[in-house]
Amino acid sequence: MPIYKVGNERKEGLQKYHVRINYVSDNGHKKQITRSVWGIDRARDLERTLEHEIKVQQQMPVRKMTVKQLYDEYISIKKYELREITLYRVKNVFNRYILPVLGNVNIDKLSVKIFQEWKISIEERDFALKTKKNIYGELRAMLNYAVRLEYIPKNPLLKVGNFKDALAFKHEVKFYTPDEFRKYIDIAKKTALEKQKTEENLYEWNFYVFFNIAFYTGLRKR
Numbered sequence: 714m715p716i717y718k719v720g721n722e723r724k725e726g727l728q729k730y731h732v733r734i735n736y737v738s739d740n741g742h743k744k745q746i747t748r749s750v751w752g753i754d755r756a757r758d759l760e761r762t763l764e765h766e767i768k769v770q771q772q773m774p775v776r777k778m779t780v781k782q783l784y785d786e787y788i789s790i791k792k793y794e795l796r797e798i799t800l801y802r803v804k805n806v807f808n809r810y811i812l813p814v815l816g817n818v819n820i821d822k823l824s825v826k827i828f829q830e831w832k833i834s835i836e837e838r839d840f841a842l843k844t845k846k847n848i849y850g851e852l853r854a855m856l857n858y859a860v861r862l863e864y865i866p867k868n869p870l871l872k873v874g875n876f877k878d879a880l881a882f883k884h885e886v887k888f889y890t891p892d893e894f895r896k897y898i899d900i901a902k903k904t905a906l907e908k909q910k911t912e913e914n915l916y917e918w919n920f921y922v923f924f925n926i927a928f929y930t931g932l933r934k935r
Contacts, residue, residue, distance in 0.1 A: 716753070724751050748794060780823070832849075894928050
């Protein structure tokens with residue numbers, strides 16, 4: 714049964730349904746697609762869409778499928794799963810930042826080099842890090858979809874990795890050696906004793922006391 718209820722789950726008055734399609738992939742493997750939607754009308758529409766997409770892909774050699782064709786199929790499915798505003802955002806990301814560069818590339822030709830060049834083109838734009846990560850995330854999700862349907866064996870974008878903050882750096886903690894500590898603490902003590910002879914203010918002893926406590930206990934100033 715390709716369409717069936719999911720318990721008594723309802724949202725905005727609509728019953729939740731699973732749409733399940735069984736088919737045989739190009740390499741002879743038995744496959745299954747399951748999607749969830751709210752409302753029987755949308756479930757029937759989704760069923761027809763899935764069956765059509767599978768039929769089209771079985772007629773089209775995967776090696777000739779472009780990124781744009783993959784996107785069209787991907788969006789035709791996601792429109793049943795996403796809210797309208799979310800779907801609009803996803804389409805906007807692809808149409809502005811992904812398809813103009815990658816749309817005409819056949820998906821079996823996608824490589825780490827191609828994605829590295831695409832990533833550089835995004836890096837050159839004055840985007841916030843969160844924006845760049847969102848763009849990467851949308852492309853990764855579509856390619857993962859292609860992997861699940863066995864259009865491509867793996868997702869080469871993962872080897873390129875997500876965007877990172879260009880200003881981020883690894884914080885290296887530097888420690889002074891016992892000899893360096895002894896040299897410093899001797900000078901601190903000497904300075905404090907000299908100040909004590911001429912001034913009533915004993916502030917210089919603070920350095921001596923603080924660094925002794927820090928060195929022998931391992932405590933650090935926050």
